[in-house]
Amino acid sequence: MLTRGKRTVALVVATAALVVALACGSLAVLRDLGQQDSSDSSDFDQDISRAVPRDGFPVFNNPPMVSAEQAAGLRDDDWIIGVTVNGQAKVRVHSGSESMKNDHDDGRFSGNFRFAVLLSLRHLNPFGPFLGYNGHVQAKAYPVAVMGVHELGNDTCGGEPIAVSW
Amino acid sequence: MYSRRLDGRTLTFGHEGLLYKDSFVLYDKQTGSLWVHTTGEAIRGPLKGKQLTFLPSRVTTWAKWRSEYPQTLVLNGRRAGGFMGAFNLNRDRSRYGLSVGHGKQVKLYPFTWLPRDGVVNDDVNGLKVVVVVDGATGMGVAFERGDLVFRSKDGQIIDQQGRVWDRLRGTSGERKLTPVPATAWLIDRWMAFFRPGEGVRGAGVPPVGRSPRPGPGW
Numbered sequence: 001m002l003t004r005g006k007r008t009v010a011l012v013v014a015t016a017a018l019v020v021a022l023a024c025g026s027l028a029v030l031r032d033l034g035q036q037d038s039s040d041s042s043d044f045d046q047d048i049s050r051a052v053p054r055d056g057f058p059v060f061n062n063p064p065m066v067s068a069e070q071a072a073g074l075r076d077d078d079w080i081i082g083v084t085v086n087g088q089a090k091v092r093v094h095s096g097s098e099s100m101k102n103d104h105d106d107g108r109f110s111g112n113f114r115f116a117v118l119l120s121l122r123h124l125n126p127f128g129p130f131l132g133y134n135g136h137v138q139a140k141a142y143p144v145a146v147m148g149v150h151e152l153g154n155d156t157c158g159g160e161p162i163a164v165s166w
Numbered sequence: 167m168y169s170r171r172l173d174g175r176t177l178t179f180g181h182e183g184l185l186y187k188d189s190f191v192l193y194d195k196q197t198g199s200l201w202v203h204t205t206g207e208a209i210r211g212p213l214k215g216k217q218l219t220f221l222p223s224r225v226t227t228w229a230k231w232r233s234e235y236p237q238t239l240v241l242n243g244r245r246a247g248g249f250m251g252a253f254n255l256n257r258d259r260s261r262y263g264l265s266v267g268h269g270k271q272v273k274l275y276p277f278t279w280l281p282r283d284g285v286v287n288d289d290v291n292g293l294k295v296v297v298v299v300d301g302a303t304g305m306g307v308a309f310e311r312g313d314l315v316f317r318s319k320d321g322q323i324i325d326q327q328g329r330v331w332d333r334l335r336g337t338s339g340e341r342k343l344t345p346v347p348a349t350a351w352l353i354d355r356w357m358a359f360f361r362p363g364e365g366v367r368g369a370g371v372p373p374v375g376r377s378p379r380p381g382p383g384w
Contacts, residue, residue, distance in 0.1 A: 047358075051190070052183040059181050065239035068232045074240065076229035079253055083167050083223040084235065139235035143228065144253045145245035152192060152203065153241075154170065154178050161170035162221060163179050165192070165203045166250065166349065 060153040060164075065140065079144040081166050084137045085158030167223035167349075168206050172216060187358040204351065205359060220347035224334070225255075226303045234334070255304060255350070264306040265351045266290050266297060274356050280306060285318045287311065295346050298323060298333055305350065309336040309343035 074080075138158035144166075147153075153164035170177045177194040179201070184191040189204040199211030206218035224231075231238060255262060255277070263276035271291040280286065286297040296311040301321065314325040323331045329338050336343030 047187045048191070049185050050183060051185045052181075054183045054193075055180055056183045057181040059179065060241075061178070063241055063243075066242050068236060068238055068240060071228075071240045071242060073242065073245075074228045076227065078228045079225060079255065080228050080231050080240070081167065081223055081225050082231045082235070082238070083221060085221070137235075139231075139238035141228070141231050141235075141238050141240040143241060143243075143245070144225070144250060146241055146243040148246040148250045148252065149244050151190060151250060152179060152181050157221075160221070161176045163168040163170050163177075163192070163218065165179075165190075166167065166223070166225065 057151040058149065060150050060155070062155055063153065074143060080141040081144060081147065081164070082139065082141045083157050083162065083164075084139045085160045085162075086137050167221045168218035169221055170218075172213070172218065188355050189359075204355065220349075222307075222345040222347055223349070224307060225253075225305050225350055226300065230300070230302050259304065261352055261354075262350050263353050263356065264297065264308070264348050265356055266295060266308045266346055266348045267293075272360060274351065274353065274360070275306065276353055277304060277306075277350075285316050285323055287315050290346070293346070296323070296343075297348070298336075300334055306348060307334055307336070308346040308348040310346055311343065 140155070140157050142153070142164050147164070147166065151165070155162050155164055170179070175196065177196055179192045179194055182191040182193045182200055184200070186200075186202050186209060189202050191209075192201040192203050193199065193211075194201065194213070197212045199208045199213035199216075201208050201213075201218065206220060208214050208216045228240075260276070260278045263274045264280070265272050265274050267273055267290045273288070273290045275286065275297055280297070280299050284299055288295055288297060294311050294313070295308050296314070296316045297306055297308045298316070299306045314327075316323040316325055316331070318324075318333075319330070322333050325331065329341075331338040331341075331343065336345060
């Protein structure tokens with residue numbers, strides 16, 4: 001009886017141990033899952049550091065731009081980041097109104113919207129070359145030295161909203 | 167250079183001021199997600215895991231760009247050094263490479279490994295590409311090449327059928343090669359994101375630091 005009782009106790013203990021073990025196991029799994037998440041963030045934390053305050057750089061939004069002739073301060077051997085976007089007039093008009101909405105949000109008026117409207121007119125009734133457009137291509141250049149001030153910009157090119165970053 | 171269109175909306179970016187693996191972090195004003203400026207990937211926030219569409223752009227000299235696109239518009243403004251403003255490829259050529267591909271599927275071509283006046287027929291993750299170095303600036307561009315194989319000739323590139331293509335625009339008459347995203351990276355910064363030999367990430371990237379040099383047809 002005693003032996004049997006001992007057995008029962010042993011069984012109970014073993015079962016309890018098993019339950020505890022399982023619980024611990026689940027906890028371990030949970031912890032693992034948690035660790036996956038947190039290891040993600042600890043990697044993140046490890047890899048991340050603050051260089052400057054948020055908005056520490058004067059990021060530009062649809063900045064006024066000048067023609068090649070007007071860019072007097074630029075030297076021939078200055079590095080620039082150049083982008084060209086091929087667009088259809090229709091697409092430009094559409095995205096032009098989109099960029100107008102954006103600019104409205106920003107409280108600014110978009111030069112690109114004007115381009116878009118005029119370009120659609122040109123599409124219907126061509127009247128020769130148009131500033132900034134080379135056929136159906138719009139080309140924009142961002143001097144690297146000037147980008148050193150801003151680091152980042154929101155702009156449009158050929159009707160495409162672009163993030164200028166490099 | 168990225169498109170700000172993503173899944174039917176237009177994002178506007180601000181500068182978060184953080185560095186992630188030595189690359190600047192941006193935030194979008196629509197969702198507050200954090201984006202790495204060099205990879206175009208969201209690493210935090212509601213858009214985490216999303217990837218911005220890379221737009222082909224070119225780093226070149228003003229003289230070169232202006233002669234190619236006389237009607238270009240240009241951002242005017244104050245100049246400043248530091249970070250990006252300190253870029254000087256002529257001085258730091260060995261520190262930079264051309265990263266070809268998009269998102270996580272990229273391949274790095276250290277500039278000092280590229281033939282100065284040369285052409286590299288290669289593939290990036292199964293996509294056949296031709297990497298072409300601009301003789302004047304030493305920067306590179308890349309195009310999908312299909313089954314074409316290019317070599318350099320008289321300042322342009324020529325395919326195996328003898329067609330001559332504009333070296334930097336990838337055009338031959340009405341034909342136009344599709345540009346492949348290619349952008350200059352600091353090699354050590356690139357290595358922080360992409361490890362050679364880790365799946366498709368950076369597959370085939372030569373260990374940085376080993377001395378040159380790809381032969382013809384590399």
